[in-house]
Every structure is written in structure tokens, then in C-alpha cells.
Amino acid sequence: MQPIRVTAFRAAVLFTVVASACDEAPVAPRPSSRQAVRGTPVARRGVEVFAGRRADSVLSLLETGWAQRGHPEYRQTRVAWRKHNGVPATIGDPGLGGPVLAPNADGVIGRDPYAPRPSPKIIAHYEMLHFGYKNQYVNAPDAVEAEVTFVGDQASMMLNNLSIVGKDGSNFSAAGALGGGGGQIVNCPDVIFGDCENRRHNNAVMMLWGAPICDAHGNGSVSYYVTNLNSTVGVTAGPVSGGTTGGPGAAAAGNASIDQTAPACPPPDTTAQKPSVPRDTTNTGDTGGSPTGGAIPPPAAPTGPGLPPVPPPAQPTGPGKTFWCEQVNVYTFVNGVQTLFDSSLECYPET
Amino acid sequence: MSQNRMRFTLAVGLMLPMLAAAPISIVRAQSQREAIIVLTDSLPDSTATATIVREPGPRGRTMVLLRSESADPATLATALVSLTRSRQRLGDLPPNEVVINLHGHRAAASLSVEEQRITSDYVSRLRNAALQDLPGYGRARTLVVPLPPVSVSPADRG
Numbered sequence: 001m002q003p004i005r006v007t008a009f010r011a012a013v014l015f016t017v018v019a020s021a022c023d024e025a026p027v028a029p030r031p032s033s034r035q036a037v038r039g040t041p042v043a044r045r046g047v048e049v050f051a052g053r054r055a056d057s058v059l060s061l062l063e064t065g066w067a068q069r070g071h072p073e074y075r076q077t078r079v080a081w082r083k084h085n086g087v088p089a090t091i092g093d094p095g096l097g098g099p100v101l102a103p104n105a106d107g108v109i110g111r112d113p114y115a116p117r118p119s120p121k122i123i124a125h126y127e128m129l130h131f132g133y134k135n136q137y138v139n140a141p142d143a144v145e146a147e148v149t150f151v152g153d154q155a156s157m158m159l160n161n162l163s164i165v166g167k168d169g170s171n172f173s174a175a176g177a178l179g180g181g182g183g184q185i186v187n188c189p190d191v192i193f194g195d196c197e198n199r200r201h202n203n204a205v206m207m208l209w210g211a212p213i214c215d216a217h218g219n220g221s222v223s224y225y226v227t228n229l230n231s232t233v234g235v236t237a238g239p240v241s242g243g244t245t246g247g248p249g250a251a252a253a254g255n256a257s258i259d260q261t262a263p264a265c266p267p268p269d270t271t272a273q274k275p276s277v278p279r280d281t282t283n284t285g286d287t288g289g290s291p292t293g294g295a296i297p298p299p300a301a302p303t304g305p306g307l308p309p310v311p312p313p314a315q316p317t318g319p320g321k322t323f324w325c326e327q328v329n330v331y332t333f334v335n336g337v338q339t340l341f342d343s344s345l346e347c348y349p350e351t
Numbered sequence: 352m353s354q355n356r357m358r359f360t361l362a363v364g365l366m367l368p369m370l371a372a373a374p375i376s377i378v379r380a381q382s383q384r385e386a387i388i389v390l391t392d393s394l395p396d397s398t399a400t401a402t403i404v405r406e407p408g409p410r411g412r413t414m415v416l417l418r419s420e421s422a423d424p425a426t427l428a429t430a431l432v433s434l435t436r437s438r439q440r441l442g443d444l445p446p447n448e449v450v451i452n453l454h455g456h457r458a459a460a461s462l463s464v465e466e467q468r469i470t471s472d473y474v475s476r477l478r479n480a481a482l483q484d485l486p487g488y489g490r491a492r493t494l495v496v497p498l499p500p501v502s503v504s505p506a507d508r509g
Contacts, residue, residue, distance in 0.1 A: 054454070322455070323455060324400075324429055324453065324454065324455030324456050324457060325453070325454045325455060326433045326436075326451050326452070326453050326454075327451065327452045327453075327454070328437065328449060328450075328451045329449070329450045329451075329452070330445075330447050330448070330449050330450075331447055331448045331449075331450065332447045332448075338448075341447055350455065350456070350457050350458040350461065351457065351458050351460070351461040
């Protein structure tokens with residue numbers, strides 16, 4: 001008996017020590033380490049496009065930089081335009097509510113799928129070229145944002161011949177698709193039973209990495225093209241300049257010019273100081289006859305995102321930052337069917 | 352005799368809690384404090400750079416799906432940051448299934464030395480791992496990695 005009891009006792013003690021040692025031994029990355037591997041800074045040049053909720057998330061980050069340059073009204077103007085056109089201040093969840101019926105509202109309960117469809121129509125559009133801001137802590141690039149509310153199944157937005165020329169001879173040009181698709185249903189109090197004429201909203205932002213941010217002038221245009229899907233009548237060929245309302249099954253198109261002058265560059269020794277009073281002007285032309293952002297005066301009370309806390313001086317100035325995004329979908333089971341319960345999307349700077 | 356009984360009682364008294372605690376610790380390590388990194392040819396969202404799946408329940412798995420052709424330390428580090436954020440919000444036992452699709456990733460230069468070292472090691476081991484059957488996902492190269500403990504943010508919880 002004696003040897004057994006000693007063995008059991010020793011085993012218990014040994015097991016205690018081993019179990020205690022093995023319980024917590026994390027080796028995965030810890031966020032506490034701040035020492036970073038620094039690569040060779042390479043100035044980013046090119047364009048990057050975000051649409052829908054991603055555009056909203058990215059814009060909220062860019063707007064802090066633009067606000068530091070003294071332009072909180074960029075956000076205010078956009079929010080005012082959205083409010084005026086029945087668009088939520090923040091882009092909704094595409095997995096819930098109306099947009100889940102994209103690309104067409106034919107599936108709406110109570111609606112005759114064979115009933116005449118409303119003709120494609122551009123209700124309102126909004127386009128802006130914002131010049132960036134860069135100092136010791138902030139590096140917000142130039143960006144073009146565009147939004148459109150429309151009647152139809154889908155809309156595409158295209159940036160045409162954007163050219164930004166600096167006084168020092170620098171030149172930046174960009175063109176291409178800003179976004180497209182069904183977007184989100186807007187201005188409809190009852191998505192399920194209400195006849196909302198298939199009103200939708202699209203938005204996008206194109207970041208212009210490497211474009212001059214001061215002492216420069218930029219111009220170009222944004223075109224919009226709205227169509228219905230599953231049309232029995234052929235779509236008219238090509239966008240029609242000046243803004244149109246298409247017939248049943250046809251398309252509607254519009255075009256708006258962008259023309260903006262950047263503020264003067266600050267002296268080299270004051271780049272890290274408080275930005276001066278903005279001096280740029282915005283002239284948003286409209287050949288489509290639809291309301292634009294320029295027609296909506298910004299609200300008097302500042303409601304911008306506010307200035308972020310100033311980071312410690314040790315933080316170096318990096319190259320142009322871009323973003324990565326995470327879309328979080330939470331699913332639950334309803335009557336045995338896996339159903340989207342919640343969805344969110346956030347974007348973060350890549351550094 | 353009474354001394355022997357006391358020794359026996361002490362030995363049993365020490366062993367029982369350990370025997371009872373060991374399975375709990377093992378289960379917790381498998382379900383909550385570990386993640387399965389999966390190297391796959393395609394992701395559920397074809398536009399995503401990585402996908403994180405957090406299954407509910409005490410036996411739910413946590414999986415980080417990486418695309419074979421683009422798996423690198425920066426992508427994995429981005430996924431681990433996103434996973435940590437989700438664990439801080441929902442805890443280690445999410446009440447519902449959570450699917451996180453990542454688009455883009457952190458800059459390689461933004462990784463800390465430790466992140467760079469560990470994620471490079473993980474990716475290297477993952478690429479050399481044997482193909483295994485992963486229930487629900489088919490055959491794939493997998494690597495089980497431990498996760499550091501996180502504290503749930505009261506603000507997110509509320």
C-alpha cells in the first residue's frame with residue numbers, strides 16, 4: 001500500500017504543476033507590440049474606388065483629414081444632399097430591408113410582376129472633387145465622390161477625363177467606373193407593400209493617390225446611366241447627354257461637370273502647422289437638369305466628424321495610406337433556416 | 352492507519368480537481384482559444400481576401416480561410432486583427448454564427464516584428480501542411496493556432 005500512495009501523491013502534484021503550466025500559453029500575435037517593420041516608403045499613385053457602405057466608411061476617414069484642412073462642410077454638404085433626397089445619412093445594410101430584393105423590385109409582395117414598370121429616371125445626382133490634405137500626421141488624398149438617386153433597377157456612374165494640373169507642372173488624370181448596381185431602395189416608407197417606384201440610390205468615392213493637393217486645378221465630368229433589367233424593349237444606345245427620362249425599358253442618362261481649384265500650397269516650413277482658411281471654390285456644373293449638391297447650401301451648424309486626437313510626434317510620416325474593410329455578417333436560425341441577423345461594415349487604414 | 356488514510360485523502364483531493372479541470376481546459380482550448388487557419392482555393396465571397404467563420408456554441412469552431420494564391424503574412428495578420436476585434440465585441444462564445452469577409456489587407460510594413468515573425472511562420476507551416484478533411488469545407492491544408500486571451504469590451508457588449 002505504501003508505494004501506491006506515494007506514487008499517487010507525487011502524480012497529483014506533478015499533474016497540478018503541468019496543468020497549471022499548460023493552461024495559458026498564448027503565442028499568437030499580441031497587439032501590444034509597437035515596434036514595426038518599416039519597409040521602404042513608396043509614394044502611392046493611382047486610383048482606388050469604393051462603393052456603397054465601403055465608400056461611406058472610407059469617406060468618414062477621409063473627412064477627418066479634409067476637416068483638418070478646414071473643410072468640415074464636405075461632409076455637411078453630402079449629408080444635406082442626402083437628407084434633401086430622402087437618403088439616409090449612413091448607407092444602410094444591403095443584406096436587410098429593401099436592397100435584398102435587388103436588382104429588381106418585381107419580387108415585392110403585393111406587386112404585379114407584369115404591371116408596367118416605371119421608366120428609368122435620374123432624380124438627383126451629386127458629384128464633388130475634393131483636394132486632399134497632408135501634414136505630419138494626416139495624409140488624405142484627393143477624391144471624387146458621386147451619388148445618384150434614380151428610378152430603375154440599376155445605375156452606373158462613370159468618371160470621365162478628370163485632369164488635375166498643378167502650377168508646378170504636375171499632372172494627374174483619371175477616368176473609369178465609380179460604381180454601379182442596384183444600390184439601396186430609398187424614399188420609401190413601406191418597402192414591402194408601398195409602391196415606391198423603385199427609387200434607389202448609389203454612391204461611390206474614387207481616391208486619387210498622387211494627385212496634386214494644392215496649387216492645382218481639376219476638371220472633368222461624371223456621367224450617370226440608369227436602366228431597367230429584364231426589359232422587353234431594347235435599351236437606347238449610349239448615354240444621352242443632358243439628362244433624360246427613358247421610355248419603358250429604355251435608359252436614362254445624365255452628365256455633370258466637375259471644376260475645382262485647390263488652395264495655395266503653404267510654405268514648406270508650415271506644412272505641419274494648423275491649416276489656413278480654405279480658399280478653394282467649387283463649381284459643379286449640371287447639364288442634366290437634375291438637382292445637384294451645389295444647389296444645397298451646407299447647414300450652418302458644424303456636424304462634421306471632428307478632429308482626431310493628435311498622435312505622438314514620434315509617429316513618422318508614411319506613404320499614402322489605403323484601406324482594408326471588414327464586413328461582419330451575423331446569422332441566426334429562424335424556423336430552421338439560416339437567416340442574416342445583422343450586418344456591419346467598417347474600413348480601416350492599412351497601417 | 353490514520354496517517355495513511357490522510358495521505359490517501361490528500362492525494363485524491365488533489366487529483367480530483369485536476370481531473371475535473373483538465374477536460375474543461377482542453378475543451379475551452381479547442382473551442383475558444385484556438386483557430387483553424389485554412390488554405391483553400393476559393394472563398395465563399397469571391398471578392399474577399401480572407402474570410403473568418405466563428406461558429407456558435409461551446410464546440411463551435413473558429414476558422415480563418417485564406418486563399419491559396421494570395422495567402423501571406425499581411426493578409427493573415429489582418430484576419431487576426433479582425434478576429435481579435437470580433438472576440439472583444441462578442442466574446443469567445445458568439446451566440447450566433449459570425450462570418451467576416453475581409454477586403455484588402457494591412458500594409459506589410461505595418462506589421463510589428465512579432466506579428467511578422469509569427470504570421471510568416473504560420474503561413475510557411477500552412478503551405479507545408481498535409482491536406483485534411485475539414486467538415487463543411489472539404490479537403491484543405493489546415494493549421495491550428497492558439498489565440499491570446501482577450502477581454503470583452505463593455506461598450507460593445509452593451
